[in-house]
Amino acid sequence: QVQLAESGGGLVQAGDSLRLSCAASSGRSLSMSAVGWFRQASGKERECVGSISWPGRKTYLKDSVKGRFTISRDNIKNTVYLQMNNLKPEDTAVYYCARSRYTTVSDSYLDYDVWGQGTQVTVPS
Numbered sequence: 001q002v003q004l005a006e007s008g009g010g011l012v013q014a015g016d017s018l019r020l021s022c023a024a025s026s027g028r029s030l031s032m033s034a035v036g037w038f039r040q041a042s043g044k045e046r047e048c049v050g051s052i053s054w055p056g057r058k059t060y061l062k063d064s065v066k067g068r069f070t071i072s073r074d075n076i077k078n079t080v081y082l083q084m085n086n087l088k089p090e091d092t093a094v095y096y097c098a099r100s101r102y103t104t105v106s107d108s109y110l111d112y113d114v115w116g117q118g119t120q121v122t123v124p125s
Contacts, residue, residue, distance in 0.1 A: 009119030022097030039093035048107035089125035
């Protein structure tokens, strides 16, 4: 069974940067799939931060992170990245990556069938 693993989270100060990685456990498990990044803050609903199509020509980013976050993928390494710059306290959340059933970008969690365990990002106010 395909498994996804996020890494790169941590405790940073406002204005700092982090790069999250999402790696798949088997060689072709992200092939032919869009990948999304979601986050869930304490007491709030899960929301889509962004998504990248297969093979990576199109991306979607939530309005509140545009200009600060970028999504990219390395299809040789079977890894997707979320580069987060100028982090703000409101970015504090557990971040999850997920594999889509489709090749196109989507902000609906219903389109994703495999999820990672999440990585914590904390930006104190």
